[in-house]
Amino acid sequence: MSYILIVDDERSIRNTLKDVLEYEKYEVAVAEKADDAIRMISDRTPDVVLCDIKMPGMDGIEFLQKTMQDSPEIPFIMITGHGDVQTAVEAIKTGAFDFIEKPLDLNRLLIAVRNALDKSKLIKETVKLKKKIGGKNEMIGSSQAIVKVKEMIARVASTEAKVLITGENGTGKELVAKAIHENSSRNAGEFVEVNCAAIPSELIESELFGHEKGSFTSAIKQRIGKFEQATNGTLFLDEIGDMSLSAQAKVLRALQESRITRVGGDKEIKVDVRVIAATNKNLKEEIIAGRFREDLYHRLSVILIHVPSLNDRKEDISLLTEYFVKQICNEYNMPPVSVTNDAIKALENINWTGNIREFRNVIERLLILSPSKITAKEVKDYAKPLTE
Numbered sequence: 001m002s003y004i005l006i007v008d009d010e011r012s013i014r015n016t017l018k019d020v021l022e023y024e025k026y027e028v029a030v031a032e033k034a035d036d037a038i039r040m041i042s043d044r045t046p047d048v049v050l051c052d053i054k055m056p057g058m059d060g061i062e063f064l065q066k067t068m069q070d071s072p073e074i075p076f077i078m079i080t081g082h083g084d085v086q087t088a089v090e091a092i093k094t095g096a097f098d099f100i101e102k103p104l105d106l107n108r109l110l111i112a113v114r115n116a117l118d119k120s121k122l123i124k125e126t127v128k129l130k131k132k133i134g135g136k137n138e139m140i141g142s143s144q145a146i147v148k149v150k151e152m153i154a155r156v157a158s159t160e161a162k163v164l165i166t167g168e169n170g171t172g173k174e175l176v177a178k179a180i181h182e183n184s185s186r187n188a189g190e191f192v193e194v195n196c197a198a199i200p201s202e203l204i205e206s207e208l209f210g211h212e213k214g215s216f217t218s219a220i221k222q223r224i225g226k227f228e229q230a231t232n233g234t235l236f237l238d239e240i241g242d243m244s245l246s247a248q249a250k251v252l253r254a255l256q257e258s259r260i261t262r263v264g265g266d267k268e269i270k271v272d273v274r275v276i277a278a279t280n281k282n283l284k285e286e287i288i289a290g291r292f293r294e295d296l297y298h299r300l301s302v303i304l305i306h307v308p309s310l311n312d313r314k315e316d317i318s319l320l321t322e323y324f325v326k327q328i329c330n331e332y333n334m335p336p337v338s339v340t341n342d343a344i345k346a347l348e349n350i351n352w353t354g355n356i357r358e359f360r361n362v363i364e365r366l367l368i369l370s371p372s373k374i375t376a377k378e379v380k381d382y383a384k385p386l387t388e
Contacts, residue, residue: 001025001026001027002026002027002047002048002117002120003026003027003028003029003044003046003047004021004026004027004028004029004046004047004048004049004050004113005028005029005030005031005037005040005041005046005048005049005050006018006021006028006029006030006031006049006050006051007030007031007032007033007034007036007037007049007050007051007052007055007060007063008030008032008050008051008052008055008079009032009033009052009055009056010052011032013052013079013102013104014030014032015030016104017050017104017109018030020106020109020110021113024110026113029046033055033056033057033058034051034055034057034058034059034060034062034063034066035057035058037049037051037063038063038066038067041067041071041074045071045074046074047074047075047116047117047120047121048074048075048076048077048097048113048116048117048120049067049074049075049076049077050077050079050113051063051064051076051077051078051079052078052079052080053078053079053080053081053087053088053091054080054081060078060079060091061087061090061091061094064076064078064091064094064095064096065094065095068094068095072095073120073123073124074120075097075098075116075117075119075120076091076095076096076097077096077097077098077099077100077109077112077113077116078091078092078096078098078099078100079099079100079101079102079104080099080100080101080102081101081102085099085101088101097112097115097116097119098112098115098116100112138323139172139175139176139179140316140319140320140323141313141316141319141320142315142316142319143308143313143315143316145308145312145313146308146313146316149176149305149306149307149308152303152305153176153179153180153183153305154183156180156303156305157179157180157181157182157183157184158183158184158185160274161302161303162255162274162275162276162277162299162300162301162302162303163177163180163276163277163300163302163303163304163305164276164277164278164279164283164297164300164301164302164303164304164305165177165276165277165278165279165305165306165307166278166279166280166283166304166305166306166307167278167280167306167307167308167309168280168307168309168355169280169354169355169357170310170354170355170356170357170358171307171308171309171310171355171356172307172355172356173238173278173280173307174193174236174238174278176278176305176307177191177193177234177236177238177276177278178191178236180234180276181233181234181236181274181276184234184274186232186233186234186274188232188233189230189231189232189233189234190229190230190232190233190234191230191233191234191236192226192229192230192233192234192235192236193236193238194207194208194226194235194236194237194238195238195239196237196238196239196240196241196242196243196247197238197239197242198239201244201247204243204244204247205246205247205250205263206219206223206225206263207225207226208225208226208227208247208250208251208254208260209225209227209250209254209260209261209262209263210222210223210224210225210227210228210260210262210263211223211225211262211263211264211265212262212263212264212265214264215262215263215264215265216263216264219263219264222262223262225260225262227254227260227271227273228260228269228271230271230273231271231272231273232272232273233273233274234273234274234275234276235273235274235275235276236276236277236278237251237275237276237277237278238277238278239278239279239280240277240278240279240300241279241280241281241283241286241291241292242281245291245292245293248292248293248296249293251296252293252295252296252299254271255275255296255299255300256299258270258271258272258273259271275300277300283297283301284297309352309355310352310355310356310358310359311351311352311355314348317344317347317348317359318344320356320359321339321343321344321347321363322339324359324360324363324364325337325339325363325367325374328360328363328364328367329367332367334367334371337367337370337371337372337373337374338373338374339373339374340373340374340375340376342375342376343374343375343376343378343379345376346376346379346380346383347359347362347379347383350362350379350383362382362383365382365383366378366379366382366383369381369382370382
């Protein structure tokens with residue numbers, strides 16, 4: 001049931017609004033003064049506030065401003081006297097959702113309340129969705145190594161600087177790239193990922209820049225490339241160390257000029273993309289070996305972030321275990337499973353060559369094969385594949 005708070009110093013208006021809204025099956029609370037309403041909001045957040053503008057003491061505008069500082073998600077519908085519309089307009093600029101004039105048109109009031117509730121519901125669903133998404137992309141750990149990574153993300157996310165992320169397979173380089181995107185001014189745009197190692201060298205240019213119909217045998221229609229798809233967003237070039245030299249040259253040009261040309265085309269297309277790259281290779285060694293362009297390396301590595309291996313932050317294993325146990329139990333609709341201290345110690349003694357990816361797989365295997373409790377014995381029996 002939606003909860004509505006009415007704030008008005010006139011008892012007759014409070015009572016009328018309360019009766020009308022309760023008849024519509026809303027839960028309603030009333031306050032005579034803004035100070036009382038502030039205390040009520042601290043105890044329970046309303047879905048909508050109906051507030052008179054002219055009140056003794058703190059008036060409606062001051063109350064709105066104060067509430068917006070702490071709870072900007074609450075929709076306010078301001079009640080204004082005849083001839084005071086300019087004040088109501090100022091209230092809208094301050095953050096109010098709507099206003100209604102006295103004498104109150106109850107139909108107009110109910111429409112405004114329904115619209116405000118729709119907004120409130122949408123905001124709550126968006127918050128839940130962001131938490132759900134954020135939970136999957138959350139970086140777990142309190143070790144010095146991972147805290148350093150988090151601090152770097154916080155410092156560079158709001159900039160347009162290109163970032164090169166290094167680290168072993170399975171350490172979470174994609175997670176770092178997504179965190180940078182989600183905390184940047186481009187987060188409303190697309191996060192477009194390209195796994196350079198998974199695409200054949202003869203197709204990588206088409207994947208990145210697109211192609212025109214008929215540009216090669218299988219090009220039966222025009223294709224939009226990843227650079228265009230990521231315009232106003234972020235392009236994540238994963239395993240860039242595996243990209244061919246010819247593709248590297250075109251990527252360098254795209255980064256220098258913010259323009260691309262589709263394969264088989266001659267028209268230059270302007271793109272506005274932030275590029276984040278990642279690799280598990282030592283690119284300086286690749287440059288010496290002639291497999292990676294030094295000029296592209298310098299273009300990409302404005303900011304360098306190294307993601308530590310799990311073996312370098314084993315103090316995070318306890319937190320990671322708790323996180324993955326909860327996550328996997330939720331996915332499988334399993335009851336909570338306890339993990340003993342000796343099991344944590346056993347997990348800390350393992351050489352995690354596959355890093356976080358391997359660790360999560362092991363926790364999933366342990367939960368499936370020992371669903372009541374995980375002890376050191378289960379870790380010893382099941383931490384490695386049964387075929388080993």
